[in-house]
Amino acid sequence: MSKKLNIYLAGPRGFCAGVDRAIEMVKEALKKYGQPVYVRHEIVHNKYVVENLKSEGAIFVEELNEIKDKSRPVIFSAHGVPKAVPEEALKLNLLYFDATCPLVSKIHKEVEHFDKKDLPVILIGHRNHPEVIGTMGQIKNEIYLVENVEDVKNLPLDKEKKIAYVTQTTLSVDDTKDIIKEIKNNFINVIEPKKNDICYATTNRQEAVKKIASNCDYFLVIGASNSSNSLRLVEVAKNYGSKKAILVEDVDSINLNIFENIENIGITASASSPEILVKKLLDKLKNNFDLNINEAHYQKENIYFKVPDSLKN
Ligand code: SF4
Numbered sequence: 001m002s003k004k005l006n007i008y009l010a011g012p013r014g015f016c017a018g019v020d021r022a023i024e025m026v027k028e029a030l031k032k033y034g035q036p037v038y039v040r041h042e043i044v045h046n047k048y049v050v051e052n053l054k055s056e057g058a059i060f061v062e063e064l065n066e067i068k069d070k071s072r073p074v075i076f077s078a079h080g081v082p083k084a085v086p087e088e089a090l091k092l093n094l095l096y097f098d099a100t101c102p103l104v105s106k107i108h109k110e111v112e113h114f115d116k117k118d119l120p121v122i123l124i125g126h127r128n129h130p131e132v133i134g135t136m137g138q139i140k141n142e143i144y145l146v147e148n149v150e151d152v153k154n155l156p157l158d159k160e161k162k163i164a165y166v167t168q169t170t171l172s173v174d175d176t177k178d179i180i181k182e183i184k185n186n187f188i189n190v191i192e193p194k195k196n197d198i199c200y201a202t203t204n205r206q207e208a209v210k211k212i213a214s215n216c217d218y219f220l221v222i223g224a225s226n227s228s229n230s231l232r233l234v235e236v237a238k239n240y241g242s243k244k245a246i247l248v249e250d251v252d253s254i255n256l257n258i259f260e261n262i263e264n265i266g267i268t269a270s271a272s273s274p275e276i277l278v279k280k281l282l283d284k285l286k287n288n289f290d291l292n293i294n295e296a297h298y299q300k301e302n303i304y305f306k307v308p309d310s311l312k313n
Pocket residue numbers: 016017018019078101102103104169170199200201202229271
C-alpha cells in the first residue's frame with residue numbers, strides 16, 4: 001500500500017482579478033489584431049502563463065525599443081509602468097494597451113495626489129521590482145523607497161515635516177505593519193493611504209496560509225522566484241509553523257523523495273499561478289501516495305476587473 005499523505009490545500013489561492021484581466025487583455029488583443037502582439041515585461045510573473053501566451057503569438061520584450069515591428073500593438077504588464085513608458089510609446093507611434101492592475105493604478109494616483117500637495121512620499125517596497133519601478137516613475141520628485149525598518153531610520157527627511165507613505169501591493173502584511181509602525185515613530189505627521197495598499201489577493205493568500213501552516217511538515221508554494229507575492233507566501237508558511245516551506249517553480253521537477261519522512265503537506269499557489277499547476281502537482285502526488293485532501297477556505301473572493309472595451313472585437 002502506498003504511503004499516506006495529508007494535504008492541506010489553502011484557499012483562496014492562485015490567480016487574482018488583476019492577473020486574470022492582464023492575461024485576458026493579451027488574448028483579446030491577439031483575437032482582435034492577430035499575431036504577433038508584443039508584451040512589455042512578463043505580463044504576470046509565471047513561466048507557464050508566459051510560455052502559453054508565446055505559443056499563441058505574444059512576443060515578450062523588456063523595453064519598447066526592442067519591438068521590431070512597430071505597427072503591432074503592445075501591452076504593458078500588470079505590474080504597472082513609469083509614466084515615461086506610455087510617453088515613449090506615443091513618440092514611437094505605437095498602439096498600446098495598459099494592463100496595469102487597477103489596484104496598482106490606485107497607488108499611482110495616490111502618489112500623484114500626495115505629490116500635488118507637496119508631501120514627500122515614502123514607498124514601502126522591494127527595490128528593482130517592476131511595480132516599484134512603475135510607482136517611482138509616476139512623479140518627477142524623488143520617492144523615498146524603504147525596504148525595512150532600518151531604512152526608515154536612515155531616511156534623509158525632517159522628522160517634523162508632514163510626509164505620506166504608500167506600499168507595494170504584494171508585500172508581507174506582517175513585515176509592512178512593523179515598517180509602518182517605525183514610520184509613525186519617526187515622523188510626527190504621517191498621511192496614510194485611504195485604504196491599505198497591500199491588495200486583497202495578497203492579504204487573503206497570506207491569511208489562508210497562516211490558518212494551515214502549523215499543521216504542515218512541508219509547505220509547497222507554486223510560484224516564481226521573481227514574484228514578490230510567491231516569495232512572501234513561502235516566508236509566511238515558515239513564520240506560521242510549517243517546518244519547511246519551498247517555492248515550486250516547476251511542478252514536473254519536484255523530487256518526491258522529500259516526502260519520505262513526512263505526513264502533512266501544505267499547498268498554495270501565488271496570485272500569478274494558474275490552478276492547472278495545482279492540479280498537476282496533486283495528480284503527481286496521487287500517482288505516488290495515498291492522499292487525504294483537506295481544503296480550507298479562508299475567504300470567498302468575487303472581485304472581477306473588466307477588460308477595456310477598446311480591446312473587444
Ligand atoms: S496581486 Fe493584487 S495588485 Fe497584483 S495583480 Fe493581483 S490583485 Fe492586482
